[in-house]
Amino acid sequence: MVDLTVDLGKFKIANPVMTASGTFGYGFEYKDYYDLRELGAVVVKGIAVKPSHGNPTPRVAEVTGGMLNAIGLQGPGVDKFLHGAEYMPFLRQSGATVIVNIWGKSIEEYCEVAARLEAEREGIAALEVNISCPNIKEGGIAFGTDLKLAHKVVSEIRKITTLPLITKLSPNVTCIADFARAVVDAGSDMVSLINTLTGMAINIETRRPYIANITGGLSGPAIKPVAVRMVYEVAQAVDVPIIGMGGIMSGEDAVEFLLAGADAVAVGTAIFVDPYTPLRVIKGIQEYLEIHNCKSVSEIVGAMEKP
Amino acid sequence: MKTGEIVSNRVLQDEYYEVKFYVPEICRKTCAGQFVHVKIANLKDRILRRPFSISDVSEDGILTVVYKRVGKGTETLSTLPAGTVCDLLGPLGNPYSLPENDEFPVIIAGGYGSAATYLIAKNSPAKGILLLGARSKNDLILIDKFTAAGFDVRTSTDDGSQGHKGFVTELLDRVIDENKDKKIRFYACGPTPMLLALAKMFQDRGCNDAELSLDHLMCCGVGACFACVVKVKADNEDGWRYARTCKEGPVFNAGVVYTGE
Numbered sequence: 001m002v003d004l005t006v007d008l009g010k011f012k013i014a015n016p017v018m019t020a021s022g023t024f025g026y027g028f029e030y031k032d033y034y035d036l037r038e039l040g041a042v043v044v045k046g047i048a049v050k051p052s053h054g055n056p057t058p059r060v061a062e063v064t065g066g067m068l069n070a071i072g073l074q075g076p077g078v079d080k081f082l083h084g085a086e087y088m089p090f091l092r093q094s095g096a097t098v099i100v101n102i103w104g105k106s107i108e109e110y111c112e113v114a115a116r117l118e119a120e121r122e123g124i125a126a127l128e129v130n131i132s133c134p135n136i137k138e139g140g141i142a143f144g145t146d147l148k149l150a151h152k153v154v155s156e157i158r159k160i161t162t163l164p165l166i167t168k169l170s171p172n173v174t175c176i177a178d179f180a181r182a183v184v185d186a187g188s189d190m191v192s193l194i195n196t197l198t199g200m201a202i203n204i205e206t207r208r209p210y211i212a213n214i215t216g217g218l219s220g221p222a223i224k225p226v227a228v229r230m231v232y233e234v235a236q237a238v239d240v241p242i243i244g245m246g247g248i249m250s251g252e253d254a255v256e257f258l259l260a261g262a263d264a265v266a267v268g269t270a271i272f273v274d275p276y277t278p279l280r281v282i283k284g285i286q287e288y289l290e291i292h293n294c295k296s297v298s299e300i301v302g303a304m305e306k307p
Numbered sequence: 308m309k310t311g312e313i314v315s316n317r318v319l320q321d322e323y324y325e326v327k328f329y330v331p332e333i334c335r336k337t338c339a340g341q342f343v344h345v346k347i348a349n350l351k352d353r354i355l356r357r358p359f360s361i362s363d364v365s366e367d368g369i370l371t372v373v374y375k376r377v378g379k380g381t382e383t384l385s386t387l388p389a390g391t392v393c394d395l396l397g398p399l400g401n402p403y404s405l406p407e408n409d410e411f412p413v414i415i416a417g418g419y420g421s422a423a424t425y426l427i428a429k430n431s432p433a434k435g436i437l438l439l440g441a442r443s444k445n446d447l448i449l450i451d452k453f454t455a456a457g458f459d460v461r462t463s464t465d466d467g468s469q470g471h472k473g474f475v476t477e478l479l480d481r482v483i484d485e486n487k488d489k490k491i492r493f494y495a496c497g498p499t500p501m502l503l504a505l506a507k508m509f510q511d512r513g514c515n516d517a518e519l520s521l522d523h524l525m526c527c528g529v530g531a532c533f534a535c536v537v538k539v540k541a542d543n544e545d546g547w548r549y550a551r552t553c554k555e556g557p558v559f560n561a562g563v564v565y566t567g568e
Contacts, residue, residue, distance in 0.1 A: 025531030029554065045533075053549055058524050060534040064352045067526070074533045074549055220354060225565070249354075272527045273346065273354050 002289045003296040004282070006040065008251060010189050011165035012123050013097055015039040016297050017282045019252065020245050020268030021101035021128060021168070023047055023069065025070065027084040027094060036096035038282070040264060043099040044081075044091070046130050049112045051077035057111040061201050061210035064222020067269060068199050070213035073133055075102060078116045092123035094282040099166065103130040107153050110143075111160050127163050129188070132170030132195035133217075137149050140231070143291040144170035144195070151182045158187030159297045166243065168228050169234070171223075176191065176230045177237035184238045192243035192266065193234060194227045221247040230291045235261025235302055250278065251284010258285070261302040309333055311345075312371060313387055315547035321375045321445040323419065323501075324385050330395055331368030338402030339362050339426035340520055340558045343370065344528035348392040350383045357381070357554070358525045360423035360496075361398060362449075370395075373422035373448065384544070389459040399528050400557045403494055403518050406431045410516075411489035414458075415505065417441065417475060417497020419451040423520055425495050428456040436461065436482055440475025444468040476480055476504060491560070493517035506564035516559035522552045530554025556567075 004015040018041040024030060026040040036042055054074025054296050061068045072200025079098075081087045091098045100117055104110035109127065117124060131144035131153060143149045154167055167183040169176055171194035201210045209215075227246025235242055244262030247269070248254050254265045270277040285297070294300055310505060311328035319325045333343060344356040351488040357380045362510065363371040376385050387393075405427065406412045412435035414424045421439055428437065434448055434457030441447045442465045453460050462470030471478055475497075483491065495505050502519045526534040536549035537556070540563050547565040 022526075023531065025527075025529075028557060029527075029530040045531075051543070051548075053545070054533060054536070059536070060524055060532075062353055062355050065354070067355060068441070069526075069532070069534065071533045076534070112347065236477075272532060273356065277529075285539050 002057060002286050002294065006166070006288060008263060008299055011097075015040045015282050016264040016285060017278050018243065018264060018266040019129065019271060019278060020266040023238065023268040023271045025086050026081075026091070027096060027098075028116070029091050030275055031090070031094070034279060036059050036094045039096065039278055040282075041097040041099050041125060043101055043128055043266060045074055046073045046101045046103045046133065047078050047081045047113060048073065048075055048103050049116075050077055051075065051080065051293070056212040058112075058210065058212055060215065062143040063199070063201055063218070063222070065222030066218055068201055068211055068216035068218055070211045070216035072139050078113050082116065082120050088123065090099070091257055097125045098123055099126045099128050100124055101130050101168070102129040104135060106155050109195045110303050111156050114160045118163060121163055124163060126166055126189075127157075127161065128168050128192060129157060130168050130195075132168050132172075141172065145173050147178060147182045151186045152180055154183045154186035154188050161176065162282075164189045166190045166192050168195055170195050171226060171230055172198050177233045180234040180238045183274065184240050190241040190243065191234060191238065192245065194223070194230050194246045197226065198221055219247070221249055222254075223247045224253060228256050231257055231262050232260040232304070248281060249273070251281050251288060254285050255279050255288050255300065257306040258297065258300050259302070261304075263298075263301050309337045309395050310392050311370070313389050314347065315389055316385070316387055319373060319448060320364055323448050324376065325362075326372050326374065326387075327385065327451050328357045328370045328372070328393065329368055329396060330370050331434060333397050334364040334368050334370050335397060337364045337370070337398040337426075339405060339430060340403035341398035341400050342557065343397035344525075345384075347380050348387060348391050348393045349383050350380060353379060355526060356396065357384075357527060358399075358522070358528055361423050362422040363429070364426070364500065368565065372375035373419060379521050396528055401555070403427055403520070403558050406433060406435070406492050408432045409490055410449050410492040411435050411486055413486070413491050413493050414438065415475060415479065415493065415495040415497070417501045419448060420520070421453065422530060423536075424434055424457075424494055425449055425452055428453050434458055436464070438478045438482065440464070440501075441512055474501070476501065476508070490542050491516065496520040503564065503566055506561045507566040509561040509568065515560065515562055518558050519561050519564060521559055521564070525553055528537045528553050533568055539563045542563050
């Protein structure tokens, strides 16, 4: 029998498959599809201090092998998230392992939302610090593409909470390993990667961009090779758990990330294709481990053979 | 998620098609105004589902979708022969509320909005009126089905090729006038500018008995991704918020739709 549990240092998860922030709502939206406890963790859509409208529409465009999005972090704000029935109270009751993705327009805002969650932390397994959303001008990616700011925001949040911190890294940088080192040095307990790659698509008849924001984040199977490469680079650079994501559609895709050095994985865009994808990925990983006579997930983490 | 085998797939008229899926579980739950999210088989290089209004359901498990060939997804769908299996999620979204026994339904449909409103006509206790507008007479679809359901169908076209020349909304005042003695319930589906104009009109007249089906480019279909949002009134400093048409809609009361800039 294969042991699917993964020890992420500060906490354990029942299996290595999470949902990528922004692709699974707040869990509530999928409650009728399956028991959320079947997932390694539910990573909720980004939470900020205040409610936010997000970007104008159109917000998404389909492209070859994936999609562009510029949702712009529409969200309820931390108050409603903590107390609205369909958010944290629902998640606590669901028994799911919950990771709360947080963002802000300034270091103060990141710290405020972290403090609010720390104060009512029951049922929260970890915070994922989003310093990599490409679709909002202030905050988000501004912190994820500047080494000093990345270090600063994580170290300030670290002072506020003892919750495990996962920092979500942007692929829109020259050397992602440098950013992994910076945030780990600042106190991040683990890293997750990759967020979306900035992209663009133009309607050649109207000569207008397909997305109102002009640019958007590219996700889906089109980005998987880039994501696997970046997980591999980060795994060489830091000694903390890595959550790998980017275009995972199947168990085979997930195994690639694990071999490249990820301790766990997240499924994102594939959930839009099929809400049951995370469960299929869990099953696919389990089958791979059985076929290859592995007793646990950790046996294949970073187990890529050099050419 | 249910797999649905295509039972038939044929040209309705011009660029409009009618596809029938065998999906008894979805049919049993379907109400007027809901949609199915379809993973179109054999679609090359594209991975996302496409949402389609449910045009009709039958007791023997056949779900009908009427669609126009407009892009890669619907082009591929139009080529799928009977026997092809697609994944369908649904029924999704909030439905129209059907007319009460004492209510008289007036449906305002633009383009293939008639497909999304047919189940109202089919299931309404009273036989009402369909105001159907489109670009040209080849774009006026499902008139026969509404007529067979006992509805009085009045048409308009932009080019005057059939019915009134102009907007379908211009037919509305006369219908309201003719039925002053009745308790009218309005239903609408069509292009967003038409629906926003109707929302404003109903709001100006203080009419609360109007339901509009709004949508926008959709992605997950279940409320998770926040792609398909439209503005609705809200009690905040801006007076509006973005609501997900897949989850909070697609049917909204005309009174909640935000019609400002």
